Structure formats: C-alpha cells, structure tokens
Amino acid sequence: MRLLILGGTVFLGRHVVDAALARGHEVTIFTRGRHGTAPHGVEHVIGDRADVTPLQGRAWDAAIDTSGYDPAQVDASSALDIGHYVFVSSCNAYPDWPDKPVDEDSPTWEDGEGYGPDKAAAERFVLARGGAVVRAGLIVGPHDNIFRLPWWVRRVREGGAVPAPGRPDRPLQIIDARDLASWMLDLAELRIAGAFNGTAPIGQTTMEELLRAADPDADLRWIPEDKLEEAGVEPWMEFPLWLPERFEGTWHIGTEKAQAAGLRTRPVGETVADIATWLENGGEAELDEWRSEHRPGKMSPEREAALSRLLC
Ligand SMILES: NC(=O)c1ccc[n+]([C@@H]2O[C@H](COP(=O)([O-])OP(=O)(O)OC[C@H]3O[C@@H](n4cnc5c(N)ncnc54)[C@H](OP(=O)(O)O)[C@@H]3O)[C@@H](O)[C@H]2O)c1
Structure with missing residues (x-):
C-alpha cells in the first residue's frame, strides 16, 4: 500500500x-x-x-x-x-x-x-x-514528548517515598x-x-498496578483526593494521570466499537518496561521546547515532603 x-x-x-x-x-x-x-x-x-x-x-x-x-x-x-x-x-x-x-x-x-x-x-x-x-x-509509550507516564516511571524508579494521588484501586485506561x-x-x-x-477497555488497569509496574516494591504514599485538593495540587499537571474523581468520564471511555473493529492493547507492564528502557537509553534528551507547556514539571523534594505530611 x-x-x-x-x-x-x-x-x-x-x-x-x-x-x-x-x-x-x-x-x-x-x-x-x-x-x-x-x-x-x-x-x-x-x-x-x-x-x-x-x-x-x-x-x-x-x-x-x-x-x-x-x-x-x-x-x-x-x-x-x-x-x-x-x-x-x-x-x-x-x-x-x-x-x-x-x-x-x-x-x-x-x-x-x-x-x-x-x-x-x-x-x-x-x-x-x-x-x-x-x-x-x-x-503512552516510548518517545512520549508530553511525558505523562514517563514522568511517573522516572519518579517511581528514583525510589524513596513516592506521593501518589487518590485511590490505589482507581481504574484507568491508556x-x-x-x-x-x-x-x-x-x-x-x-x-x-x-x-x-x-483506547483500552474501561478498567484495563489501576493506578497502583501502573505505578508498581515501574517498581513492584515502590514505597507509594497514597494521598486522599480531598487532601490533594485542599493543598491546591494542580490536577493532571502536578500529578500526571490524576483528575479528581468528580470528573467521572476521565477513565470511562467506551471502547466496544473499537475492540469490535480489532483494537487490541498490550499489558501495561510491557509499556512501562519499554518506557523505562527508553529513559535508561537517554530518551529524555529527545524533548525540546515544542509542547513543553503541556509537559508536567518535576516535583521538588520540598513539595513532595509537604504532600507526604498531609498523611500525618
Ligand atoms: N498525547 C496524547 O495523549 C494524545 C491524546 C489524544 C489525542 N492525541 C493526538 O495524537 C496526535 C499526536 O501525534 P504526535 O504529535 O505524537 O504525532 P507525530 O506525527 O509523531 O508528531 C507530530 C508531527 O507533525 C509534524 N508537524 C507539526 N506541525 C506541522 C505543520 N504545521 N505542518 C506539517 N507537519 C507538522 C511534526 O514535524 P515538524 O515539526 O518537523 O513539522 C511531527 O512530525 C495528535 O493528533 C494529538 O491531538 C494525543
């Protein structure tokens, strides 16, 4: 063709x-x-x-x-x-x-x-x-210049206490x-x-499954949504892949028509592993100024610590 x-x-x-x-x-x-x-x-x-x-x-x-x-x-x-x-x-x-x-x-x-x-x-x-x-x-996947899932893969693999948004079992579709x-x-x-x-079928994965795919032993500190909102955390940009649950449609996109037309999705663990390899091979160097306004910024250790204190 x-x-x-x-x-x-x-x-x-x-x-x-x-x-x-x-x-x-x-x-x-x-x-x-x-x-x-x-x-x-x-x-x-x-x-x-x-x-x-x-x-x-x-x-x-x-x-x-x-x-x-x-x-x-x-x-x-x-x-x-x-x-x-x-x-x-x-x-x-x-x-x-x-x-x-x-x-x-x-x-x-x-x-x-x-x-x-x-x-x-x-x-x-x-x-x-x-x-x-x-x-x-x-x-999502390698070469992602908006860097939403890579942001999480990089952060989880850096180790330490990782503040994570909302409910661990919240379903996601990517x-x-x-x-x-x-x-x-x-x-x-x-x-x-x-x-x-x-996109993948509704309920394809959960936030926890996705983050643990980057490191099964990650020290994830789940911060309830109301606390995140009180702290003024900017949904999607400060914590990529997180919109408050009142946005009911975020991860409720019907895909039966696409599945019937042949769309198949690989396990998220495979995607996360390939993103990790891409990052290890210096993938971040591909990013330039183009579309940087849509890219989540790195969270500072001070901000992470302040968010983790919300759990106390
Ligand atoms: N990322 C997401 O999660 C998401 C979600 C929903 C939908 N989408 C959609 O998915 C698509 C993402 O595609 P991508 O950016 O990854 O595709 P891509 O094809 O890999 O990159 C964009 C291409 O467009 C070219 N381009 C940009 N402006 C151009 C212009 N004015 N004339 C000619 N070529 C131009 C760029 O090259 P040059 O700059 O060299 O021209 C580049 O090759 C978009 O349609 C987006 O709306 C994305």
Missing part, C-alpha cells in the same frame, strides 16, 4: 511509520522538517500543513493524519487523492468529556474554538469523505502508541470508516 503519513517523526506518528515499514508499505511522510527525520526507506516531503501544494498531483492508497489540529488544514489534506483517510482525533472532541462517561454516540462539539472543538470540526470533513476518525485516549499505530494501519488497509474511541 502507498501510505501517506501527515506527521510521523515525534511520538505517535513515529510508531505509525515503524509499523507501516514493518508491514512492507511504501511510506511517504509530510512534515516541516523541524522535528526528527525520516528513517531509511521513507520518502520525506517537506512542507507546512497550511499549504498542501507539494502533495497535489499525487495519489496514495491511504493516509494516517497524526498532526491535524486546524479544521481547514484537515479539510485540505483529506481532499487530496487518497483512498482512505484515518484521522487522529481526541476524546476532547466530546464536550461532555472528561466530566461524564462517553461513547461514540455522545455528541461532539458543534461550535467553538480550541483543541476539542477544532478536532470535532476537523473530524466532520474526514467523516463526510468516508474516512475513519480515531478519538484517542491517553497515549493506549500504547504502538497498539494505536498498528490498529490505525488495520483501519487503513481494510478501509474501515466511522468514528471510534481509541
């Missing part, structure tokens, strides 16, 4: 490229050339999504779009000569999420601006052209970028259309 990847050099896209090459596809990537490079055997067309002229006059059997945020740009790229278009969206396309549980029948943003409304507007162009839309949950990549290739190859939530 001749496959166009819009993106492909940082995190999710990079795994799509690797999986596509492993399956023997002929791969073209389209990026500005600012982040990362194309592996051997991949055609790299340099350009900005604001102007897809360099892609005109050519044809691909399928495209996987990992870098679409602007609806007009997704309109332009999905109008190219492409057999089947797979667009990476987000659960933020649902106005109800993360406040309430969602599935693919939940309404998506109909107006407004910003990440979620823009993804929803971009989705409509893709769906109208018979493509597939994948509303990803929390994407998606390894490699599983998402592989399944999106299936959607492209089989020309499956429609909208899907792209």
